[in-house]
Amino acid sequence: MTWISKSITGLGFLFLAHACYSAHEHSALQSASAATLSSLASHSPSAVATLPIDISIETVVAILAICLGLVLGTPELRPIQWRVWAGKIEREGEKGFMNGDGEVDKDYVGNPFRVLESRPGFVDIRKQRKEFAEWVREGGGP
Known part of the structure; x- marks a missing residue:
């Protein structure tokens, strides 16, 4: 692998790790807020939380960057x-x-x-x- 492909792959892994961490934090905050709301109002229905669009876009961009870096680093067939x-x-x-x-x-x-x-x-x-x-x-x- 050349340094360009290694750097693109590394950057993609860094973005993917950040997206995973952000998704984990978002789900932890949603579960904590849902528990607080359910204790305050026992009759309210539980809200289904979706992942924010910026985390989804970051995940897709990270995967595309990883794929691009790996493809650029493959030797000639x-x-x-x-x-x-x-x-x-x-x-x-x-x-x-x-x-x-x-x-x-x-x-x-x-x-x-x-x-x-x-x-x-x-x-x-x-x-x-x-x-x-x-x-x-x-x-x-x-």
Whole structure:
């Protein structure tokens, strides 16, 4: 995550915490005032308190800010097809897999075809048979 996305996400969490605290305080004040009113007038119906619009707007803005910060901080998606991803590795190397902080991604493994390129070739049985026959003719046998 870059510092911009981290700061937007942090600001969104701060707004969300403030909205939660405000909602809690509002409900505590409403329950305290409802208890006082019910003790004064036992015949009055209990009023249903709704959350003030400013707390609701703050909550929605906070959630949108958190979502925006998280989206801005996500790394670039990799191709789904192996051949496209491997081609990018071979063309760009480590430079193509740098994150926003300038570090190479932790799951960068280098050339994905190095196992295939380092394996031994096919065995030529006819060539080995010919070499063995020459070795036997030269007296290499027991």
